[in-house]
Amino acid sequence: MYWFILIIAGVLEAGWLIGIEKSAAFSKIPYVIFAVLCMTSSLVLFGISLKQIPASHAYLVWLAVGVLSISVIKYYFFGQSISATQLLCFGLIVAGVVGLKLTA
Template identity: 30%
Template sequence: MAWLLLIVGGLFEVGFTTCLRFVDGFRNIPWTLGFLASVTLSMGLLEVASRSIPLGTAYAVWTGIGALGTVAVGILWFGEPTTTLRMLLILGVVVCIAGLKLTA
């Protein structure tokens, strides 16, 4: 169950990084509320998951999910580049996250 909570928390990290793009100095209220809700849920789920998963592993996986998801959002919705090197580096992050999961 802790791993599921950690994954959901990582997905909420993608939510708060995406909202952060639109908060406009925290003047855009709907996006700011989305940011605050997402960051609260994300951090809360990380905290709960880290009760059962070693903290360093939980944090690395949570950050990795957030980073990968944010890169995917950037590519799919904001037209960010998809160079071969960038994709290989993203694959490296995925392999590292899987390795942490297997060793935890």
């Protein structure tokens, strides 16, 4: 359950980063509100996950899920391309996260 919470926290991390990017230097208030809500939710869920997951593992997974989420969101919604090399690197990130899960 705590790993699922951590993954949701990572996806929300991507949400706040995209919200900040789309806020145009904090001039578009709806995006700022979205970013703050995602950031707060992400940190709360990350904190909850620390009850059962070592901080070093949780932090790496949180960042990895955030990076992957940002890339997927930008690919599907904003037309950002993803190269074969990037896909390979994403696969390595996923392999590392799975490895951490299996050893934690």
